[in-house]
Amino acid sequence: MRDRRAVAGVVGAVLLFGILVISLSIYQAQVVPAENEQLEFQHNERIHDQLTDVRNAVLRTAGSGNSQPVSVSLGLRYPTRVAAVNPPPVTGTLRTEPFASNVTIRNVEATDAETADYVSGTLTYSTSRLVYSGDYHEYRNAPRTVYENGVLYNRFDNGANLTLTGQSMLSGNRLTLVTLAGDYDESGVRSASVDPHPSSAPYHEVTVTNESDGPLVLSLPTTLSNSTWEDLLAEQLSSGRVLDVTPGDNGTVDVRLEPGTYVLQLSRVGVGSGVEDPGPHYLVRDGGDGATLNPGESHTLDVAVRDRFNNPFAGQTVNATVTRGPGSVSGPATTGSDGGASFTYTAPGAVSGSEAVGVTVWFGAPNASAAGPLERTTxxxxxxxxxxSGGGGGNSDRQVTLVSGSEGTFWNGIQFDVRNTGSGPVDVTAVRVENTTNSKVDGIWESQTGSYARGQHEVYINASTRGVLDMDGTPYYEDSGTELPIGSREPMTEQATLNGQTNATVYVGAFWRNKNQQANMRGETVYVTLYVDGSPNTYEVTIPN
Structure with missing residues (x-):
């Protein structure tokens, strides 16, 4: 009997051991994979959040010009298990992939006459996408997460896409394109730092319109479907700002924008290595053109150097020389962070009658004649x-006169200089835009939210004491675009003062046609009345082509 009881104990122990082995096998075969799948899914969700941070950092860098580093957890280590075996850690890869096609904007033209020499026709820019993929063991159908053209989305093996963010390129009439450059390739289990840095940023606003009667066309390289872009742009399609979205050539979609005026913002942001400096591209006059001076008088000439993305280029040496007529000019100068540089022209001490003077400013060449057309301006x-000298309209002996040759355009507004020929100060107390030869113009207003600059008010006078006529009043950052009626005398929101023997620049705009398109005022005449110390002075302002 004792022998039989001993055998029964051994059998029981063997059975218990077998049950334990079977339980551990089931745990290893079923429970561990299920738990790991859950951990992998949760890691993929964190990747979505972290890449959303990367996307936002890229856009913030484009707008601010400041680097915005973000950490991304590439892989996953499983928790230690006492009685089970884990597979190797999950590794992940984050890399840039260049597109075979470029971002293009077709049928576009800057509304500013000088900038239109460089921003017109078709604009083309290369770009890349940023792609994350995880080598998961149990999460079998994990997507690749892709950032491209301001959109973050998941792309699955069956070709389906699931967007994780909205689009950032079109808001109202503001068109923002942020291209991605650089060679970034990180893989492993550890966290990797993604450091978006400005290649061409912060962006500089350029007002553009359609070059011809047709729509502007934005062509985007993408792996998203046409219907996905329609969903992303549903609000703009509904409002009519976007006419349609159609498949383009070579893996692109074409977004057709209704004809009209847009504020274009371009930027290039780099990640990783191999991000090339875009370099200086063109030069524009930024103030001081068209002035009439007395003998011995000095006058400031401002220029701006911009890159291919229309953004300021700092640190560029710029030269100036008098290429026609008498006088001298300072130089060279170096552009600041705003891309600007200034020169001082000094008129000769005496002239006989009138002398026409040309001052040419250039960069990138040993002399003005060797500089290319994009690299010089006069x-x-x-x-x-x-x-x-005075202009037409009003009395020839009046104290505040139009400076001949100062007429010009900016962002489909007009500008001209007036001079106080007297010895004492005068105040501009009100303004009336009488009429214009452009019969399509049906209103004047602006809806920018800045202050004390051209284009930020319906009328801005840069004088000894600057003046503002803003139809929305103050505060200037709350601007809804109230119209300045043509033919209506309107009091200045802040009066301008012209000291004796000084010039002031008057900016009026923007001029609109059909209530939704900024009008081209080149070659047109506008009749503007300034009320100087309460008395009307009417000026015939003819804009050159």
């Missing part, structure tokens, strides 16, 4: 023994 000035 200021036209007049030195006259009689001082600043």
């Amino acid at each position: 200021f036209d000035l007049t030195v006259t023994s009689g001082g600043g």
Whole structure:
């Protein structure tokens, strides 16, 4: 009997051991994979959040010009298990992939006459996407997460896409394109740092419109379907801002925008290595053109150097020389963070009658004649023994006169200089835009939210004491685009003061046609009345083509 009881104990122990082995086998075969799948899914969700942070950092860098580093957990280590075996850690890869096609904007033209020499026709920019993929063991159908053209989305093996963010390129009439450059390739289990850095940023606003009567066309390289882009742009399609979205050539979609005026913002942000500096591309006059000077008088000439993305280029040496007429000019100068540089022209001490003066500013060449057309610009000035000259309309002996040759355009507004030929100060107390030869113009207004600059108010006068006529009043950052009626006398929100023997620049705009398209005022005449110390002075302002 004792022998039988001993055998029964051994059998029981063997059975218990077998049950334990079977339980551990089931745990290893079923429970561990299920738990690991859950951990992998949760890791993929964290990747979505972290790449959303990367996407937002890229966009913030484009707008601010400041680097915005973000950490991404590439892989996953499983928790230690006492009685089970884990597979190797999950590794992940995050890399840039260049597109075979470029971002293009077709049928576009800057509304500013000088900028239109460089921003017109078709604009083309290369770009890349940023792609994450995880080598998961149990999460079998994990997507690749892709950032491209401001959108973050999941792409599955069956070709389906699931967007994780909205689009950032079109809001109202503001068109923002942020291209991605650089060679970034990180893989492993550890966390990797993604450091978006400005290649061309922060972006500089350029007002553009359609070059011809047709729509602007934005072509985007993408792996998203046409219907997905329609969903992303549903609000703009509903409002009519976007006419349609159609498949383009070579893996692109074409977004057709209704004809009209847009504020274009371009930027390039780099990640990783191999991000090339876009370099200086073109030069524009930024103030001081068309002035009439007395003998011996000095006058400031401002220029701006911009890159291919229309953004300021700092640190560029710029030269100036008098290429026509008498006088001298300072130089060279170096552009600041705003891309700007200034020169001082000094008129000769005496002239006979009037002298036409040309001052050419250039960069990137040993002399002005060797510089290319994008790399030089010329200021036209007049030195006259009689001082600043008046324009048409009103009395010839009035104290505040139009400076001949100062007429020009900006963002489909107009600008001109006036001169106080007297010895004492005068105040501009009100303004009336009488009419214009452009019969399509049906209103004047602006809806920018800045202050004390051209284009930020319906009328801005840069004078000894600057003046503002803003139809929305103050505060200037709350601007809804209230119209300045043509033919209506309107009091200045802040009066402008012109000291004796000084010039002031008057900016009026923007001029609109059909209530939704900014009008091209080149070659047109506008009749503007300034009320100087309460008395009307009407000026015939003819804009050159």
